[in-house]
Amino acid sequence: MTTVLHLDASARVGRSDLHAYGSHTRRLSARFAARWHAARASDPVLYRDIGQSPPAPVDGAWIHAAFTPEAKRAPWMQQRLAESDALVDELIGADLIVAGVPMYNFGVPSGFKAYIDNIVRVGRSFGFDRARAGEPYWPLLDERPRTLVLLGSRGDYGYGPGGRIEAMNHVEPAVRTAFGYIGITDVRSVAVEYDEFAGDRLAASLSAAEAAVDELVDTLLAERAQHAGQHAVMA
Template identity: 50%
Template sequence: MTKLLHIDSSARPGRAGEHPHGSQTRRMTHAFVTGWLAARPDDVVTYRDLGTMPPRPVHHEWIPSAFTPEAQRSPAQHAALRESDALVHELQAADVVVIGMPMYNFGMPSALKAWVDGIVRVALTFNFDPKLADPYIPLLAEKPRRAVVLTSRGSRGYDAGGAHAAMNHADTALRDVLAFVGITDVQVIAIEGEEVGGEVLADSAEQALRRIDMLLEDWLPVAAMPA
């Protein structure tokens, strides 16, 4: 049985194509997860809607709590980390991570950044050894994990080699964070041209949904193989 972690981070509550002003990234994550479950209905999906229920950003109680060994934490410190612990446990349990990430002002939504800050936890998702040449040790590389980032952008040219690629601080940051904790098999599929609209957006959305279908065809046979 494969475990999926489905994350939406768009501030728009509905899905494009179904709701007025709906989210393209919610449309894409829904297509991926629905397609997966159609082939593997017994797999388990954990859903986290960051867009409508954003995690609390890192705060002054969180910092000393996270850097205090678990056995030495006070009840207040355990309480300060309760939400972050839940986010970490969801990620640790997942085999496939599906992240919907609209680009807001060239970066990820603040709710997704709060999730990132909640899951990058010393002794849980990474360790630090200053004696090593590379002191950072990813802890989520202990088993194969994959992630697909389904993103939307207002204009065009944000992919590698594009006219605005240098301004794309969303894909690169999320890829780096996932690799930092040990998830290096990451695919990115984007819809571009939301602000342009018309045929530009329609063509981009069609291509993205087709790429999702192709990725499912590629990943599902692997998921079906016995461990």
């Protein structure tokens, strides 16, 4: 089985295919999840709506607790880290992370930044030893393959590779960096553009993104079937 972690980070409620002011990223992530479920109904899915219920931002108490060795943590420290522990546990248990993450002012929404700050955590998702020869930091979530599917939306256009304003896109690069740092390096992405233009250009971008999502699901399903077949031969 493949355990799926489905995240939505949009501040908008509802999907743009069902609500006039709904979210494009919720639309894409729901499409991905539905297509995956249709093919693999027995796969467990955990859903977390970061857009509507964002994690608490990291503060001084969180930092104090996280950088205190676990055996020395006071009860209040355990309590302050409880939400972070739950988020990291969910991520560790997942094989496929599907994240709807729109671009807000060139970066990720504040709730998703809080999510990243809670999961990129010393001793839980990455290791650190200043006395370690070579690289003092190392990922802890690279013990088995995990895939991140990043589904985005942008008001303008040209943020993709080779685009006119690629350098202003701080969503995909930031997310790839953070997740890669903890060991999740297989990242696939699809994005809608032209949201602020509406009209035919937005409609065409949405149609292309939905087709890309469908193709991506089929590709990932095929990859997992091939991987399962290889394991069966080895067994």
